[in-house]
Amino acid sequence: MEEAKAYIESGILELYVLGQLNDQEQREVEAMAAKYPEVKQEIEAIEIAMEQYALAQAIEPSKGLDLKIFEKIDNQQSILNIPVNQEAEVPVQKQQVRTEAHIVPLNAGHESKIRTLRVALAACIALLIVSVIALFSAHNELGDARNQIASLSADKQQFTSTVNFMKQNNSDLQKIIDMGNDPDWKTVKLAGTPMDPEAKMTVYWHVSGRHVMMDNSKMDLPVNDKDHQYQLWALVNGKPVDLGVFDVKPDTSSILVNMKEISSAQTFAVTLEKRGGSPSPTMNQMIVAGNVI
């Protein structure tokens, strides 16, 4: 008795009627109601009070709402009645099916939406990762391609300069061959002086055209340092005339080198002078010399 009274006064029965309890608490209340008639009575009294309270505050629904509801229920009925003829004796099963069929979509629609969104999110993330990887690899490949282009372009430049060099050589060689057929071209061989008996070089002179050219391929002079340069002279009636300065380098780019023009000369000679040349030759620095034949 005391237990029932304390239970009633705890306020849990009101929460039971208001639908506030979880399954376990509900079962506990139901067990107590089954055990103590006064608990059951109390629950009923609370229910009646709430019912009266609700009835007292009733709001009349709009006219015709009842017909809408009956129509919906009737439609459900007629859909279910078609197959029911054959299994009219299993109304319980039928009802369960209908209850589930009615309730499940309410939640399922919502959950499947969430699931769809989750899948979509996962797909987006996967796509993002793939895109980043693709971008990164494309970036790397672009870098490789750039390097290849740069090296190809360098190759091409080298190739072009080689071709230009060979063209120049070719035209120089052609010119040297043509000189043999033109009597105006004089070939002057300059031989080494006591300063360097091994030295030698060749100068081509076109008498009427006044052109003077040196032949690098037939030149054998020591390489000059950066403070000095060789200077070519023509002796015209015993007077030295400056024909320009030149360097002897290990890698000469062209065969023929144009020098200053001269209309008449008896002798050509080369002296080693300070860089830029001198107004008159330093005679003891004469390295090669040769007369026009």
Add this chain to the structure above:
Amino acid sequence: MLLFLYISKSLAPTKKISLSEEELVSKLKSQDTIAIQALYDMYSGALLGVISRIIQQTEVAEDLLQETFIKIWNSADSYDSSKGRLFTWMMNIARNLSIDKLRSKDFKNSSKNQDIENNVDFIDTQKEITFNADLLGLKDMVTALKPEYNNVLDMVYFKGYTHVEAAEELNLPLGTVKTRIRMAIMELRKHFN
């Protein structure tokens, strides 16, 4: 058939069907459509009253009333008369559907909700409440309840709070909330019994 009910109802709209609780339950469980007719006549107003306290928009509230009756019809099997009265079961279906609606995203987004504190006054001014003649004066009685008791009952009964949430909201111990709900219902019982 229901068609017959439509006709009889539209011909005699004032005639209401009323059945005893046992009859109602047995007819509802055997899916006799007269049960839903009777339930509508007896309780649609009370249920709409409950729903409207939670959801103020008339249209939405009436949609929920429809849903409530369809769920009552479809779930009749799960009602167990040993566990409580039929109305309690129906009322909790109506409240749960309304509270689910109140908390649903689309409802929150679409409705310009009244301040929840003004619900009761709002309803009383906006809607014609059909008091039974012998219950006139109830409103005075309810508002005469100690406001702190009434407030807790209102939150739990009408506004979709669980008693645990109400305790947190009001910053009260759970025991106090339970006591106040009990006291408020005791007052109602005094009035009705």
